[in-house]
Amino acid sequence: MSSKAPDSDNVCKDLESMLALAKEKIHSAKSSDEVEQLRVEFLGKKGKVSALLSILRDATPEDRKKIGATGNKVKINLETGISRKKLELEKDELNKKLENDELDSSLPGLTNAFGRPHPVRQIMREACQILERAGLKSVYGPEVEYEDYCFDRLNFKPGHAARDMQATFFVKNAQAESLVLRTHTSPVQVRVLLDLAKKEFPLPIRMFAPGRVYRVDDDATHSPMFHQIEGLVVDKTSGMGDLKAHLDYFFRQFFSQSTKVRFRPSYFPFTEPSAEVDISCVFCDGKGCRVCKSSGWLEVAGAGLVHPEVFKACGWDPEAVGGWAFGMGIERLAMLKLRVPDLRSFFENRLSFLRATSLGSPSR
Amino acid sequence: MKLSFRATKRFLDFSGTAVQLAETLADLGFPNDGIKSLGADITQVLVGKIVEKNQHPQADRLSLLKVDIGRELLSIVCGASNMKAGDYVGVAPVGSTIPGVDGEGMTLKRAKIRGEESFGMCCSEKELGLSDESDGILILPEAYLKTIEKESLGKPVVDVMGWRDEIIEVDVTPNRGDALCVRALAREVGAKLGLKLKAPFSVRWKNPSSWANPSIENFEDAYGLAGCLVKSVHIKATPENWKSFLQACGSRSINNLVDITNIVLFEMGHPIHFFDADKMDPQSIYVRRAREGETLELLDGKSIDLHSEDLVIADKSGALSLAGIMGGKASSVTDETKNILIEVASFNPKLIRASVQRHKIKSESSLRFERGVMPWKLDEVIERVLGLLQELSGFEGAEGTKVVSRQLNRPHCLWNRKRVEAKLGKLEWSDDEIFDRLRMLDYELDVRGGSPKIVFPAYRSDAELLEDVMEDVARLVGYDRLEVKPLLSSESVVLIDDLQAQTKAADLLLDRFVSRSYTEILNWSFVDSKSLELLGVDPSSAPEIANPIHSEKSRMRPMLLPHLIQSVKYNAERWEDNIRLVEFGPVFSAPKDGLSDYRGSPLCEEWRVACAFFWRTSDTKKLWHPKIDPFFIFKGQMADIFEGFQLLREPVSWIEAYEASNIFHPRRKVSFDFGIAGEAHPGVLKEFDLNGRLFIGEWSLRVGLADLRYARAEQLPPIDLDLSLLVDQKLSVGRLSESLEKCKPKELENFRVYDVFESEALLKESKRAVTFALRYRSSETSLSMEEVMKLQERLLTKIQAELSEYRIALR
């Protein structure tokens, strides 16, 4: 204990010089631990600041005030400096620690790879969406079908050579009527027309029928089961001009805006006039290549105006309405769009093919 | 049909190229499978004359030839035996390229054959790609070449013989049997381009008064028959110009008589037949149905038993030929034939088609008769035959033609431009322009009076409506020139859509399966009985196909899983990784077996989804948590995928078929009320030679997600508490969970199994520890821990009471 009253000016001077010393020490500290030691050394209960301030007890009120003020300033100053330095060093230390991370982030992540919808499904979905945008509604029908619906009512006359165009599977059954596996999706037209013939306001009909069809054919370019999508529009007046407009729209949406569509005369029993529909070759942009046999065109669909006999067979007056229809093979579209060279790969169900063949897939 | 470009130009002043002709035909509805240049690949084959023929000293079968090709004398070693000195042959000298026997092209090299040098080759027709079969080398006609020997030796054979042509392989649709000839296609092109059809031949024989007496038993069976007796014909070779025409049409020259029938067939599209008039009675020929038990030996030597629905040409002593398909052997023309009867006819196409299918015999004639050959201008056909006989054979006299034919009602319709334009759009041509073009297609028009009357061409068997005229107008104008209307849409009337719900469910489920690594596959709908039986499934309910493509694909599948298991095997054998498959598709059964997804469908068709997940034995090593059994991976996936789905329509009954089969492991199943899933029976894996574990499932698609309504998010905090129980080992966690579900207070929001603990010590007492994590919450008040503890105590008491046969204690 000092017997002499402190000299406030001296004490203040000591404080200031201690502050300067501390600042220097803080500045040159190398680790947060070192900073912590400095905090204890200067600001701790037994620290240097406390030691210097201990004389306050004996100081005059005036001196006490003076020294107190300086002491506070020094304390705050030190505290800020220390904590700032500490934060700074801690940050550096953390960064240094992160740099030496033991997790090898280059190892692959744990994934649950997506599967894929079947390419036929992808193409079918896209075709359906385009037709829906054009205002057509989907209708489905059975695959085991009455021969009557599949042929007779579609103006395939019994004993006519046209039936040979579609080699047909017959299904054994105990019923009186002959059953077939439908060779095309057109019997859905018959079902819709028959259903609506009795209605009071049956027009307009704007529909499409997607589905599986079957033909007795099994070689490199034919599968006994494949898929079609078929469209039918019936209204008071509806003709070739509307048909052409719809198919133009469909193929431009499906392939690209620059796709050209061409109609050629052809023959189907259920349409008259009938047309074969070509698009400009998607492989060579119509310049001619191996796939299009240098013609620049690819055959993709059949179409035509609904034959009056079909209207009659389904209970409609062919004089009072007009209608048109078209049909196309989904596998054919899939082969063109996904560049699949072999029809049979669609039905082999090999995973590596199915995973690699996808709309918008990066592997393409 | 093979259309010769050269022959077409005989009928039409067509100034373009073969490619342009083919394009015009395509625009008319006759596309093609390509154009072949005849002779273009053998231009390096030269005319040579064998001046010397000697035996090869080392080989009996080989000859040494000296062949004069004008500029030089070539030594050639030849293996054929059909040539002699003085013959003209086709020579491929060293360095030239010919198609070769395989058609892939071969280039001749200098060769030494058993010691003798050969500087070229005398070619066979097969080596030149001229025919599929050939006997010896090609010998060129001596009579013809002798006269022009000086100019021809060393010149390309194709040029000397006039073989160059372009052959368009035209596709003719089955409604246009009439168009299977040069004249008809030329007429179509002419009408489109406005070119008049030329008469390519003048009829050189006007036939005298009628003499023969052909008749028809039933005019429903045959529409027309004409006969003409020709005396003292001479059978000989056909001149080169006609030979090359036949070759262009894909036929081979036999002799002048056979060739004439083919020439008329390819030119005019009308099949004709020659009888040896001395081997039958030419005066009594008629068309009738075959008699029961009648037999006939055909030209090709085959004997057939005739059916009462076959048509025959007969004389009074019996059947002579199978009408429209093939002649009989007994009355056929031979080298000794002197007098012939020309027969031209028209038959009901349905009967011909049925006979072709019955006897499995096809010919160029039947191809046309099946599609319909109309009794049109039969006399003109006979006149053409007589003209050709005069040119190619010579004869002493024709004893007359008689034609009988049914009075054909040629269909007609009235022109209605408004209706035509409603369907085709506005037309560029005036009525008169249209009518002129139609006349060029042999339409007849009567424009007197009001609406012009349009009579269809007699050769068309398929046309009768204004729509048919429309099509011809559209073809002549060009489909591409028809107006395109703006794309307008109006709302469709309501349509039946039986599959709407199923399609929606399939779309949702597919996306969920795909997100769980399943890839969609697509199998044919056919299945074989054996593979069903193998899995313990009775195949008799699966509908049977009468004419399956392979005998083992004779039924429509009654369930999806057998195919999926096969697809797993297929992929496993091909080292595919991560085999997870899903398939959507209909299954088939007799109508009584279930309710069809389609109204008014003849059989029961139901849409289903099935999946398979194959866990190879080696996959276990790849698990980061090897303690979990893959069964639970599968079970968890299925729980995720079907979360929220519920049966929308009538309950499903087909699950019993699976229960009765050997497909599933009896104890490892996951229950659904609209399907079945679980682990495959080890027997299935053994049967399919699969090494690992297989998890499979099949579900009805009569399911959907309920609409979710607004639900307020809970505001108060929950209290989570574990419930750890010591229970009998034989008490399944499922049973315990059921009980928990049944007894839970309303404050128990949810619970889940958290841990199952088994130890040796516990097992000794046949016990195990099961821990649940429970979450309590009240939507009204904040629960206190004391309240929750009390709820849990009461819950335990209830469970113990409910499952009193088991030991259950707090752990």
Ligand SMILES: [Zn+2]
């Ligand atoms: Zn191309």
